[in-house]
Amino acid sequence: MDDLTPDTVSAISLAFAVLAAVWFSDGTRGGLVAGALLLCASVVLGAFRPDGGVLDRAGEFAVxxxxxxGAAGAVGAAGAAVPGANLWWAATGAVALLSVRDMMDASYAATRPGHWEPSGQGATGWGGVLRRVGKGLGLPPGERLAxxxxxxxVAGARPTFAVLxxxxxAASTVVLAGRAARSLVR
Structure with missing residues (x-):
């Protein structure tokens, strides 16, 4: 079999994310676990290509x-809909917040030519470790999907959106405050 191209890997990663969304929509514990495993597979595949961009976001938003x-279709023990299970507001808020965050990152990177380091490459020692931890706490796509x-x-849709x-x-606020402070120093 020939080597897979980055486009093929991207398509497979998106397919896993969409399948994860289908399982998540089931709303059962088994569906949530199956969706989580498929989403992890999508994230792992995403690590093997240089830039997923739009396809990654499409998969994430499908999830x-x-x-x-799945939360909207959840029913209680008596067979009645669970009150307050409508989480479309949370999904919309997450999409809006993460889209604004991505635009902030892209805008900042565009104003700092040569400043961007992919995955903390070139950083060594404790400084490199701290930089990688800081980037992870900033909740980039891979960490966010994990x-x-x-x-x-573990907990279902409502706690997932609350934590997300x-x-x-918090990460956006810290990043924005840090960038504002750096701008004031100059």
């Missing part, structure tokens, strides 16, 4: 829709 649909996988499998929105809000 949010699947989680939301967070979604774990929280969805809280962490992404």
């Amino acid at each position: 949010y829709a699947g989680l939301t649909a 967070l979604v996988s774990v929280t969805a499998a 929105l809280a962490w992404a809000s």
